[in-house]
Amino acid sequence: MRRVFKTVISIAALVVAVTATAGADPLRWKAEGWRTDFENVTINLERVLSGGPPRDGIPSIDDPQFIAIAEETSLDEQEPVIGLAINGDARAYPIRIVTWHEIVNDTVGGVPVAVTYCPLCNSSLTFDRRLDDEVLEFGTTGKLKDSNLIMYDRASDSWWQQFSGDSVAGIHAGKMLTLLPSRLQSWAEFKAENPDGKVLVPSNPNMRDYGRNPYAFYDTSRPFLYDGQLPPDIDPMERVVVVRRDGADPLIMTMNKVREGSGWSGAGYEVNWAAGQRSALDTASIATGREVGTITVMKDGADIAYDVTFAFVAHAFYPDIEIAK
Numbered sequence: 001m002r003r004v005f006k007t008v009i010s011i012a013a014l015v016v017a018v019t020a021t022a023g024a025d026p027l028r029w030k031a032e033g034w035r036t037d038f039e040n041v042t043i044n045l046e047r048v049l050s051g052g053p054p055r056d057g058i059p060s061i062d063d064p065q066f067i068a069i070a071e072e073t074s075l076d077e078q079e080p081v082i083g084l085a086i087n088g089d090a091r092a093y094p095i096r097i098v099t100w101h102e103i104v105n106d107t108v109g110g111v112p113v114a115v116t117y118c119p120l121c122n123s124s125l126t127f128d129r130r131l132d133d134e135v136l137e138f139g140t141t142g143k144l145k146d147s148n149l150i151m152y153d154r155a156s157d158s159w160w161q162q163f164s165g166d167s168v169a170g171i172h173a174g175k176m177l178t179l180l181p182s183r184l185q186s187w188a189e190f191k192a193e194n195p196d197g198k199v200l201v202p203s204n205p206n207m208r209d210y211g212r213n214p215y216a217f218y219d220t221s222r223p224f225l226y227d228g229q230l231p232p233d234i235d236p237m238e239r240v241v242v243v244r245r246d247g248a249d250p251l252i253m254t255m256n257k258v259r260e261g262s263g264w265s266g267a268g269y270e271v272n273w274a275a276g277q278r279s280a281l282d283t284a285s286i287a288t289g290r291e292v293g294t295i296t297v298m299k300d301g302a303d304i305a306y307d308v309t310f311a312f313v314a315h316a317f318y319p320d321i322e323i324a325k
Contacts, residue, residue, distance in 0.1 A: 024048055035157040036170045043145060043161075043168045049225055051144045055152070058140045060103035066091060066198040069191050074211070076287040077188040078278045081199070082124045084182040086111050090197030092190045093117075095124075095280040096287075097200055099215075100208040102149055104200065105129065105137050113180060114138045118149040118162050119215050120224055121313045122239070122281060125305075127165055128178040146316035147226040163309070163317055179244055181303035185294045186277040211286055219281040223312045231315035231323060240314050240323055241295050243269055244305040252314050253324035259293060270298045271306075 024045030026038035032055065038045065069092075075081075081092040087109030095117060098104060104115040112129035116138075129136045136153040138160070143150040149162040158170025165177040183190075190197065202210055218224065223236055230236045234254070241258060243251040251269065258264050259273040274294050282289035297306040311323060 040173045041169045042173050047145050049144050051142050053142045055142050056139050057142050058102050060139045061101045062105045064104050064106050065201050065203050067201050068198055072199045075187045078276055079187045079287055080277055080280045081187050081190050082182055083185050083190040084126055090194035092199040096211045102140055103138050116162050120147045121309050123163050123307050123309045124184045126180045126182040144225055146228050147223055179305040181305045213284055213286050215281050216284040228316045231311045234311045236312035238311045239308055240311050242307045242314055243297050252321050268299050272296050
């Protein structure tokens with residue numbers, strides 16, 4: 001099965017090479033129905049690739065349904081979930097669900113949020129949906145840059161880069177969403193920390209094959225739909241921790257450095273690793289993925305926004321920052 005997937009990756013890489021040379025086509029995008037102002041951009045549109053599905057072909061969850069922790073019986077204890085707690089309201093978003101939708105528009109503890117996950121980057125990030133005097137709702141464009149999900153807001157059709165949280169095209173180009181602390185953790189960890197929390201469930205269990213990993217063996221293969229430079233002296237698929245810092249460049253280090261060093265501390269930050277979480281991008285069943293563990297990042301006793309992604313992604317967005325190994 002690994003061999004089959006790698007063959008698919010090789011074919012896809014050839015397709016990407018052809019697509020990348022064709023250049024951006026805002027006129028075609030306009031014909032798709034986009035109202036986006038493609039004259040107002042912050043990126044090279046030549047780098048934007050089609051991920052395959054059309055706009056909203058990967059449907060966001062806009063009316064999320066939850067049940068109490070005690071009612072959930074389908075999740076493996078080590079399955080990954082995105083854990084989010086705001087103002088005493090704690091919610092778990094299982095990757096087995098979010099991988100099929102990529103965006104959950106929700107309100108947690110009174111705060112409108114977008115809980116996002118890009119499988120090709122393993123990037124799970126949560127944003128405040130408030131911008132200026134608006135509350136935005138996000139969907140998927142079907143487009144990628146550097147293998148990363150490009151979202152759009154339904155009010156203006158502005159495009160937003162999931163990994164960096166900034167608008168890259170449209171009337172909001174150059175604006176940033178506020179990143180909120182969340183954790184990619186195991187179901188067991190979330191339950192232990194939030195006994196009164198709740199967990200996302202599918203509104204229609206038959207809509208997708210929830211629990212199946214549609215990117216089987218991806219995290220031991222090669223970057224997919226990626227036309228950028230690979231990082232030097234490191235496996236492009238090695239997991240790295242990106243610690244987001246307000247007003248400063250992020251700290252980037254390998255997960256192995258944190259694990260083998262029994263944690264890492266510096267610049268006031270504490271980064272730790274604990275066993276007990278499975279990879280969502282390993283075997284065809286998320287519940288049986290190999291052990292990768294959980295990262296936590298804190299400063300002054302409080303959770304800090306961070307991401308666990310792949311080395312090639314960190315290098316694509318922060319090419320001048322060395323990945324500490």
